[in-house]
Amino acid sequence: MRKLTFDIAHLRKYVNGELSSKEMHEIERATHDDEMLTDILMGLEIEKNNQSTPLSLADISDQITERTQQRPRSRPLWNNNIFKIAASVVVLLTATGVLFWNTQKQETHSEELAVNDMPEGPIGPSHDRIAEISATPDSVGKLYSEPKYRQQDVHPEQNRKHENVSANLRSRNLTEQEKQILAYTPTEKNIEFSQDIAGTLNLGHPKHESDVIIINTEAQDKSNLIASSSKKQAQPRIADTRVSINPNATLSAAQMRAKLSNMGLEPQTNFISAQVLDQQSKKPLAGVEVTDIQNDRVALTDADGRFTYLANNKQSLKINAEGYTTREIATENGAQTILLSPKESFLEEISITKDSKSSKSTPLMGREKYMTYLRNEINKITEQRYAFTVQIALSKKGDPDTVTITKSSDESLNAKVIRIITRGPHWTTGSDWKKVTLEISSL
Amino acid sequence: MKLYNADLPPYEEDAVLLTQYLQENNMEALGKLYSKHAEMVYYVCLRYFKEEEKSKDAVMQIFEELITKIKKQDIKSFPKWLYVVSKNFCLMDLRSKKGRVEISVDEFVEFPISMHQEESYSEKEGKLSSLEQCIEKLPEKQRVTVDLFFINEHCYKEVVEITGYSMNEVKSYIQNGKRNLKNCMDRADA
Structure with missing residues (x-):
């Protein structure tokens, strides 16, 4: 089959009826095999029917040139985020600390009793403790002074994150509240920080996935610190605190369908909600491109590594992140976690060559x-x-x-x-x- | 013509500009590449949006998409790829306002049914006789228009003049005739 290419000027002549019959037939014949040509011709016909002035190519070129001379947007680095998140942890903990300090003074007496009721013997830095601590800022000092609690195999590496937090703080004079927070923060290992787009800060522990502390930056009331523990079923002693399960827990398929119906989509549409993580560090990967193999549509993951995608049929998605091996996943309804493993270092290869x-x-x-x-x-x-x-x-x-x-x-x-x-x-x-x-x- | 002068406004090919962007992150190269095809993108957008200003905005929005998308894909034919990206952009946009806009796919001609139209010459020869038989079986109006358009290579306008049918009738007879022919040929093959 003969492949013909036409430029826009030629096609415009066609639309204006300025071509010979042979040339017209040539174009018409080609439209039968070329969707793109059809679309362009229809665009030109609309332009003619609207009697609008033809597109000024110069204008568009100027805009493009202007855009290309801007500095490219730099990708946010995970490392930067760590500091940002760490800084917000400190600020938020301080803020909530102040709130508790002010509102819970009267209740302090009973809270202290609860702490003293704790079993003796090896006390680990468990989440039960965090629940207690956060509810009773007055008792923090006591806990901290218990040598067993502090000494519990603290690995320097694991604590590095927290040292960063504290190092930033020590460079200035600490407020009383900040000292309170620092008093227990370094003893708790492996706390994972994450922050979603809504501004909710989540503190979690890998061993206790269902235990999280959620600090909502959109302060609706004054007690925003939420502590929970599935192990101890700790009932919140403060009226405003609520026990919560991990908010990252995924929606059920039924819940998603409910969401979908709100969006006015067909029931056969598959709704995929997934999180992309680094295989080794389990850190979320932001800005990862998720391409629908069938139609080249692309979705990007957010700061939490999450993305949602609506698929019309059983397609597969290609997950492609720089420095990671590309993966393909099926578009199953519901939620899934996708782990990407890093590629062998590309830089090394070059240096070997x-x-x-x-x-x-x-x-x-x-x-x-x-x-x-x-x-x-x-x-x-x-x-x-x-x-x-x-x-x-x-x-x-x-x-x-x-x-x-x-x-x-x-x-x-x-x-x-x-x-x-x-x-x-x-x-x-x-x-x-x-x-x-x-x-x-x-x- | 000075062929060696690197400063000449070059005859730069899509592939060259594309590699310049992919390998050196040369935004200027991407800009040049896109400028070459911006008109095409505009008219594709106009076909779907039917509004000039919206289409102009879309041209720039698609360019923004391109900056990241282009790196993730193995592009064989840039114009074809760009067309798909542009069309998807328009359709996604229209879908988000679903219920308000209806897109007719029949306004011009039917989209190609088969993506594999490349056939060897001998295969074509073999099919010619059955094609002739199939044409004979078409309804009168379809047979006449198909014959005039495909066999005698008249343009739509001439077909209109010869037959006295309206332009829309001609287009639809040719479409339907083509579809019937294909069905008939498939039966002959089976």
Whole structure:
């Protein structure tokens, strides 16, 4: 089948009826096989019917140029987030500490009793404790002074996170409340911090997944600190505190359907809600691209590594994050957790290549693709068979700087071939970067 | 023509610009690449949105999408890929306001039924006789229009003039005739 390409100006002539019958038929015939052409023609017809002025290409180009001269948006790094989150932990704990300090003074007496009722013997930094501590700021000092509680195998590595928090604080004078918070924070290991988009801060412990402390930044009332424990079934002593299960617990399929029906979507639509995590660290991966393989639609994960996607049928999604191996998942209804494993370090590979003395320069896109590219380009300038032998001197950066043609089947094409190569894709330089020999011939 | 001068406004190919962006994060290259096809994107958007201003905005919104999307995919034909991205953008936008806009797919011609229309010459020859038989079986109006359009290669306008049918009738007869022909051919194959 003949492949035709038309430019917009030509198609506009068609719409305006300025073409010959033969040319018109040519376009009409092509629309039968080319959806894109059909759409463009319909767009042009709408323009004509609306009697609007044709699109000013210059305007659009200006806008694009303007956009390309902006500095690229930098991706947020996880490391930065740690500090941001750590800082907000401190601020929020301080704020809630103040609130409890002020509101719970009268109740302090009974709270202290509860702490004293705690069993003796090895006391671990468990969540039960956190519940107690947060409910009774007055008793914190006591707990802290118990040597067993402090000494419980504290690993420096595990505590690093908290040292960061405290280090920031020590650089200035601490308020009384901050001291209270610091009093217990370093003794509790493995607390995981996470913050979702709504601004709710979650503190969790890997061993007690259902135990979380939630601090809501959108303070609706003054007691925002929520402590819970499934082990002890601790009833909140403060009227405003509520016991909560992990808010990250996923919705049931029925709940999702209910959500879906609110959104006015067909019942057969699959609703996928998943979280993308690093396989090793189990940290959420933000900004990961989730592509629907069937229609190229893309969803991005949020700061929590979560994404939702509506699929019309049984499709699969491609999860693609820089530095991780790509995975494909089926679009099953409901929630799932997707673990991505990091790729072997790409940087290392490059350094190995550079170190070895006998390495060969290769086109960045790979040799095969490069040759296809060259042949495609040469086929545009000649219909004859051809064979060229060229020598390329690469720059240190891998630009094909200087190209010499040593053998040529058609000298009149030499200049064009040189142009194709010098304007072509970049190379990774090997030891032969000053003189790369390449043979190009028609298939 | 100076062929070696790198400063010349170059005859830059899609593939070259694309690799420049992918490998060096060269936004300017992406801008040039997109500018080449922005008109196409605009008219595709106009076909779905039917509003000029909205379509112009969409052109820039699609460019924003492109900046990240393009890195994640192995693109073989940039215009084709860009078309799919643009169309999806429009459809997603319209879907979010579902119930208000109806898109007619029949306004111009039917979308291609088969994606594999490449056939070898001999196969075509073999099918020609059964094709002729199938054309004979078509209803009168479809047979005439199909014959004029596909066999005698007249454009729609001429078919209108010859037959006296309206433009919309002609388009719909050709579509239906083509579909009937395909069904007939499939039966002949089976």
